[in-house]
Amino acid sequence: MRLTYLPMEGDHAVYSTIVQRLAAAIAVIAVTLAGVGCAKTTSDRDLVLVNPIDAQELIQGRAKLLGLAGTTAGAFVDPRSESDYHIGHIPGAISVPFQDLANHKSKLDGYDVLIVYGDGYDNAKANAMSKRLLQMGFSDVQTLRGGLRAWTSAGYALDTGSGDP
Numbered sequence: 001m002r003l004t005y006l007p008m009e010g011d012h013a014v015y016s017t018i019v020q021r022l023a024a025a026i027a028v029i030a031v032t033l034a035g036v037g038c039a040k041t042t043s044d045r046d047l048v049l050v051n052p053i054d055a056q057e058l059i060q061g062r063a064k065l066l067g068l069a070g071t072t073a074g075a076f077v078d079p080r081s082e083s084d085y086h087i088g089h090i091p092g093a094i095s096v097p098f099q100d101l102a103n104h105k106s107k108l109d110g111y112d113v114l115i116v117y118g119d120g121y122d123n124a125k126a127n128a129m130s131k132r133l134l135q136m137g138f139s140d141v142q143t144l145r146g147g148l149r150a151w152t153s154a155g156y157a158l159d160t161g162s163g164d165p
Helices: 011-037 052-060 082-087 098-108 124-135 147-153
Strands: 074-078 113-116 141-144
Touching: 052 074, 052 113, 052 141, 052 147, 098 124, 113 124, 124 141, 141 147
Parallel strands: 074 113, 113 141
Antiparallel strands: none
């Protein structure tokens, strides 16, 4: 049995209402997706890797504006747990466990350069911290290539305990 639909006189108004509602829904979806597209996203391509020697030079500071505006202030940032930090960290590094970043962001305000490190090469926590700091608006965030493993291999010492400034 085959059913055939024959449009009735009032169907045009029903179709018009459906089309209007569909157009409104599409407009809402488009605006929502456009807002999502505006959010700042970061990826591993946004990471700036630095070796231990260059990192040390950045932290020691460099002259701003031909020396007229002072020197840059840099800090090493340790995103590992506090217990890992106590076992061994870069001298002068600031302990900001990744999961506590939102509560301790103020520890990092005022630094021109932040160098984040982890335990070794391609450390997921260090990379995630660097990306999160960029998303939070810190402009010069770098990641120590090789982390603590590269740091000690380059002949630099580690501190132990709570040397957090």
